[in-house]
Amino acid sequence: MDPLDARYPFLASARSAVREAGVALDTLVATDDPVVDRAGERVERALLEGTTESETPREWSSREELLSYPVARILVSLLETDAAVEKYALAEAKTAHDRFRTDFDRDDGRGDRIDLQTLLREFDLAGRCRAEPAPRGAPEPQWFRLAVGSYLELLDSAWGDDWRLVNRELADGEVRIERGELYRLLRAAVETRVADGLPFDGVGDEIATELEREVADLRALLAERTGTTDVERVVPELFPPCLARLLERVRAGESVTPQARFALVSFLVAIGLDTEDRELLKFTQGGIEVETIEETVDTLRDRGGSQYPPPSCATLAAYGICENGDDHRAVAGHPLDYYERRLREADDPTDWREREPAA
Numbered sequence: 581m582d583p584l585d586a587r588y589p590f591l592a593s594a595r596s597a598v599r600e601a602g603v604a605l606d607t608l609v610a611t612d613d614p615v616v617d618r619a620g621e622r623v624e625r626a627l628l629e630g631t632t633e634s635e636t637p638r639e640w641s642s643r644e645e646l647l648s649y650p651v652a653r654i655l656v657s658l659l660e661t662d663a664a665v666e667k668y669a670l671a672e673a674k675t676a677h678d679r680f681r682t683d684f685d686r687d688d689g690r691g692d693r694i695d696l697q698t699l700l701r702e703f704d705l706a707g708r709c710r711a712e713p714a715p716r717g718a719p720e721p722q723w724f725r726l727a728v729g730s731y732l733e734l735l736d737s738a739w740g741d742d743w744r745l746v747n748r749e750l751a752d753g754e755v756r757i758e759r760g761e762l763y764r765l766l767r768a769a770v771e772t773r774v775a776d777g778l779p780f781d782g783v784g785d786e787i788a789t790e791l792e793r794e795v796a797d798l799r800a801l802l803a804e805r806t807g808t809t810d811v812e813r814v815v816p817e818l819f820p821p822c823l824a825r826l827l828e829r830v831r832a833g834e835s836v837t838p839q840a841r842f843a844l845v846s847f848l849v850a851i852g853l854d855t856e857d858r859e860l861l862k863f864t865q866g867g868i869e870v871e872t873i874e875e876t877v878d879t880l881r882d883r884g885g886s887q888y889p890p891p892s893c894a895t896l897a898a899y900g901i902c903e904n905g906d907d908h909r910a911v912a913g914h915p916l917d918y919y920e921r922r923l924r925e926a927d928d929p930t931d932w933r934e935r936e937p938a939a
Contacts, residue, residue, distance in 0.1 A: 585693035586642035589649035590672065590773050591702060596651060605650060618644045619651035620794045626652075626671030627664065627798065628842040633675050635838075655777035658795045663696060665778045670844040673771035681763060703769040705730055709762070710754075724762050725754035734765040734772075800895050814851055815929040818922040820915045821905035823847055824897060829863055838898045839891075846890040847915055890915050 581601070585594035607780075608615050618640050622632045632652075634640055640648075656668045683693045700706040708730045711721035728750065735743055749756040757765070816824060826844050830836060836844070892914045896902035902909075912918040923929060 581642045584694060586645035587692050588647050588676060590676070590693060590770060594646060594649070597646065601647075602645060605647075605654070606784060606787050606790075608647065608651065609787050613647075614640075615644050615647040615790075616794065617653055618648035619655055620797070622648050622652040622769040623655045623659075623664075623668060623798055625838070626668045629837055630667075630671050631675050631678075632671050633669075633678075653778060653780075654787060655781055655785055655791060655794060655798065658791060659798060660779060664780075665775055669771045669775035669778070672774045673767045676770045677763060677767040680766070688864055699766055703766070705766075705769075705771075712756075720759075722759050724757050724759065726757055726762070726765070728753050728755050731755045731757070731765070734768045736768060739764075778870075785854050794931050800891075800898070811931070813923060814848070814932040815923065815926070816932060818919060818926060818929060819847075820893075820902075820908055820918045823915060825905075826901065837899070839887075843891055843896055843899075843915075847919075850890055850916055851919065852884050893918075 581597055582593070585591060585597045588594060605731055607613075624827065625635070626632050634645075652668070656664050680696075680699060684696055686693060697706060701708055705726070708723050710726035712723040712725065713722045728745070732745070741747060745755070791817075800863060816827060819827065823844060826836065827842055830844065891899075893902050893904070893909050896912065896915070897904070908918055912921055
C-alpha cells in the first residue's frame with residue numbers, strides 16, 4: 581500500500597486504496613487483526629493526547645496504518661457521543677497538520693511526502709489560492725491570496741478577531757493570508773472531512789459485538805462521571821492523595837505515562853486550569869512540556885468547561901495511578917467528588933494563584 585495514503589488516510593486516494601484492496605472490515609475485526617489494535621490506539625490517543633500518531637510508529641506497517649483509519653471511525657461511531665467525534669476529528673487534523681508542515685520543508689525523495697499543491701487540489705483549493713511572488717532571497721512565498729468564499733467556508737469563528745473578514749486585507753474577492761494561516765485553514769479542511777458522516781449508522785451487530793472490549797476501554801478512559809464540577813479553586817494540599825503525589829513527581833521533573841498525564845491535567849482543567857494562566861502552567865511544567873499541557877487542555881476544554889472529566893478512582897486504580905491512599909475511596913469514588921468534599925470541610929482555603937509568592 582502507498583505510504584502516502586497510510587500517512588494521510590483521509591485522502592481520496594486512500595479511500596480508493598481501501599476499496600481496491602478488497603479488505604472486509606468485519607473480517608479484520610473478527611480475526612483480531614493488528615489493524616484493530618492500531619485503531620484502538622488511534623482513538624485513545626486522539627481522546628487523551630489530541631493526536632493519532634502512534635507511540636510506537638515503527639511497529640506498524642503501511643497496511644495497518646491505512647486500514648486502522650476506517651476501523652477507528654467505527655470505534656468513534658460506537659462511542660455514540662458527539663464530543664468523541666469532535667475530539668477525534670480534531671486529533672486527526674492536528675496530526676495531519678504536523679505531518680504536512682514537516683513534508684513541505686523536506687525533499688528527501690521518500691514516497692510518503694505530500695506537497696502543498698497536492699493538498700490544495702485535494703480540497704478543491706488549487707484554483708482558488710495563489711501565492712504572491714516570494715521576496716528576493718526567500719526560498720518560498722510567504723503570502724497567499726485565497727478566494728473569500730473558500731476562506732469563509734474554512735474559517736472557525738472561535739479563532740478570534742484577527743480572523744474576522746473585517747480585519748483582513750480583501751481585494752478582488754480574495755483574502756490575503758500568511759503561509760502559516762493557510763496551513764491552519766488546511767487543518768480545518770482535514771477536520772471537516774474526517775468528521776463528515778460521523779457518527780454513522782449501520783455498524784453491523786457482529787462488528788459491534790466484536791469491538792465491545794475496545795469500546796468499553798475507550799469509554800472507561802472518558803470516565804464514568806458524566807457531570808462537571810463548578811469548583812474553580814486550586815488548593816493542592818486538598819487534592820486526592822494519588823493526584824497530589826503525581827503532581828509532586830511532575831514538579832520534580834519525572835516523566836509520567838500518557839494516562840497519568842491525562843489524569844492530572846484533566847483534573848486541573850476541571851478545577852480551573854486555563855492556558856492563559858501562565859503561573860499555573862509553571863505549576864505543572866516539571867515533567868510535562870508546556871506545549872503538551874496546552875495541547876491536552878485544548879483537547880479537554882470547550883466553551884462550557886471540561887469536555888471530558890478526569891477518570892474515576894476505579895479507572896485510576898486500573899492504570900496503577902491510584903492505590904487508595906488514606907482509604908480516600910471510602911470518602912468518594914471520584915477525584916472531583918473527593919476534592920469538592922475536602923474544600924467544603926476546609927476552613928476558607930486559599931487558591932494557589934492568590935497566595936503570596938514564597939520568599
